[in-house]
Amino acid sequence: MTTIWPQGMPRTLDYPDGTIADLLAGSAHAYPDRAALIDGDVQLTFAELYERSLRVAQGLREQGITPGDAVAVHMPNSIWFTVAYYGILLAGAAVVPVNPTQPPLALRRQLDDSGAVAVFTHPSVAAQMSEALEGSEAVRRVCLAPATAAAPAGDRAPVGFPVPTVEFDELMKAEAAPATAVDGDAVAHLAFTGGTTGVPKAVRVLHHNLFSNVLQVACWRSAALPHTDEQGHITLRHVAEARTPHHIPIGAATGISIAPLFHGMGMVSQSIFVVAGLTVVVFGRFDAVRYLDTIERLGVHAVTGSPALCHAVLAVPDVRERDLACVRLVSSGSAPINPAAAAELAEVFPNAVVSDGYGLTEATMGVSISPLDRSMPRPEGSTGLALFDTEIEIREMDGVTPVAPGRKGEVWVRGPQVTAGYLGHPELTAVQYVDGWLRTGDLGTIDEQGWLSLVGRAKDMLIYKGYNVYPGPLENILREHPAVAQASVVGRPHPEHGEIPVAFVSVKAEAETPDRAAIAEELMAYVAARVAPYQRIRDLVVVDELPLSATGKILKTELRRRATDS
Structure with missing residues (x-):
């Protein structure tokens, strides 16, 4: 497999000796008077x-x-x-x-x-x-x-x-x-996750995992490499030939912190922002209108959030009338963003690259990210390329046999960000962490150029009349319909067919109609015209809103319960 790679960037980083404390000290030395955090009237340089x-x-x-x-x-x-x-x-x-x-x-x-x-x-x-x-x-x-x-x-x-x-x-x-x-093998985070097994448990994120992942993501987003000065301070330096207008300029940009800080995406991003010298506006309870007002007022360079946040922004009535030209990077994480929403975001933020990413707590935070170079457009539905020093394999469900490029299978990851397993759960650790590889529980593909695409969780895949049906592609098709705001597909047990695909959909305000049955029928026909017969949606429920976790992920467990009870 021949992989593509961002121009001018190495495939591996030269990681200095250090911890997060050294990154914070380096930024305090490099940007002492620059605002690091803004929370209302309270600021800290x-x-x-x-x-x-x-x-x-x-x-x-x-x-x-x-x-x-x-x-x-x-x-x-x-x-x-x-x-x-x-x-x-x-x-x-x-x-x-x-x-x-x-x-x-x-x-x-x-x-x-x-x-x-x-x-x-x-x-x-x-x-x-x-x-x-x-x-x-x-x-x-x-x-x-x-x-x-x-x-x-x-x-x-x-x-x-x-x-x-x-x-x-x-x-x-x-x-x-x-x-x-502290030693690199000391524990930095005990981060709880339902993760690959569904039961909340603490992941042992070591200092060297955290330090490596922060530098991996920060260097990717800023087109930069780690640099240690004569006094031992660790900072970033741009790679001139790799930079685009969409990379975060070191020590010269503003962002908004909206992801919950107790979640891996928000927590690890704190140090990614710090090492890049990014001024961060700490945003409280989410309000899409106030969020857009803040972006316009401060001329924000980078915005991050979950797909649920992106959908909320797109639902603001005057969003296309706003001046959002200042934004150069829209970064989505915590769950895959569907292609239709990504295309809408590109219209709303005309000067921005929409960058999707993939990660999980068991890998500290980040595993793959879309390049921020418009000359490298990502394939529709992709979550990007593997980060520096990160290997991704797609294997059969036996956990051993690799699949051919483009074929679906389970995602396995190896790299310095892969953590030390679950606290107090050696048996689960032994199943999920094998010979340096992490079994993610996610299903996906990698094409000939190295682009990773996800199709769902292994436990989300359903079997209809012996056929494997993946919710992700069906959800993307539903989201392409102009009336749909959000969509999620789960399986409902069926006595003859095994499981049938059931969709839960919320519609945009301007598309609402009293006749939900007509909307459901229209959407099921819309999907049927675009998929093989075994992939068709067999039931569709229109809801006011989909149940979301605190991090913006759709709660499929709740939807499966509703589908089974209906």
């Missing part, structure tokens, strides 16, 4: 971000946190989430990011599973944390972060905790001390 993080690290040490301890971050997106995150890492502890919207029982389970000894929380979600901590024998300290514009306190009453508390400001009163030195 890169120098201030580093200094505040060092203070929090020292404050944690004074609270009894030692290297290797697990510290949970239970907060909505805010400027203090990022400071807490770096403070934990600089203290030599492991970050346990937890979804702030989950109920106390689920929260308690994750705290127990990770062995967290301390927690950062926020006034808006403190009540859930307080309840989760009742009877806890592991957590011995809670730190309450202040409210901000991105993360307001709301109307919640003050909450007491069953363990000692310390205010965030108290931690920052500590004298800044050097970061705790």
Whole structure:
């Protein structure tokens, strides 16, 4: 297989010795007075971000946190989430990011599973944390972060905790001390994921996994290579012959942080933004109109988000009347974006490259990304090329036999970002991590040039009359219909045929009609005219909206339940 590659870029990176602490220190040295984070009226320069993080690290040490301890971050997106995150890492502890919207029982389970000894929380979600901590024998300290514009306190009453508390400001009163030195094989994140097996479990992301993946993605997005100066500071340097107007200019661009920071995409992107010297506007509860207003007002260069966010932006009535020419990069992640939506985004952001990507928590975050060079247009539906030093194989479901280029199979990944397995689950680790390779559970293809395309999860594939039916292509066809906003296809058990494809669809506001049965019939015929008979949609349900996770992924488990119950 002959693969293509971005012009001027090497296929492998020369990774310097270091950790995320060194990347933060490098940016503080290179861009000391440049704004790193903006959260309403609160701003931190890169120098201030580093200094505040060092203070929090020292404050944690004074609270009894030692290297290797697990510290949970239970907060909505805010400027203090990022400071807490770096403070934990600089203290030599492991970050346990937890979804702030989950109920106390689920929260308690994750705290127990990770062995967290301390927690950062926020006034808006403190009540859930307080309840989760009742009877806890592991957590011995809670730190309450202040409210901000991105993360307001709301109307919640003050909450007491069953363990000692310390205010965030108290931690920052500590004298800044050097970061705790950690080995590359030390744990950086204990990141929970349903992942390849469906049961939430903590993935052991090591420091060298995190450091490598941050540099892989940052160098790809900025057409750059790592550089270590005479003082040992690590930064990026552009590769002149590889740059396009769509690459993120180092130390000279603005972005918006919208992905949940407890999720791998948002959490790892913090350091990708830092090493690129990117000024980040921390965005709170998503509002598509306010989001577009912010892009126009600040002249934002790069926007990132999930397909659900992209669909919400496209649904804004005046989106095509706005001046969004400042945007040069639209990066979609957390789930594949369908070709129809990608084409619409290219119209709305006329000067931008729409870049899709693929990753998973078991591989730290990123595995493949579309090149940001318009002379290398990606095939429709592709999620890009494998990142530096990353191998992707498509294998039969036996997990051994490679398939020919263009044939469907299971996606396997190998690279420095592949993590150390699941905490406390050696049997699952042995199944998913084999001889340095990660079995992703995703189904896809790789063509002769190396473009990866996904067709769904192995567990999402359904068998109709003995034929394999993949939801992804059917969902893409549905989304191409001008009336469709979002679509998802699942299998419903059938006594004669095994499973039948059932679609759940939400329609655009301007296309709504009281006669949902007519819409369903029209859409089923639309698909039938474009696929083989065995691939046809056998039932279609029009819904007001599809159920989404906190990271914007469609909850297929819920849709399967609905399909089975109907």
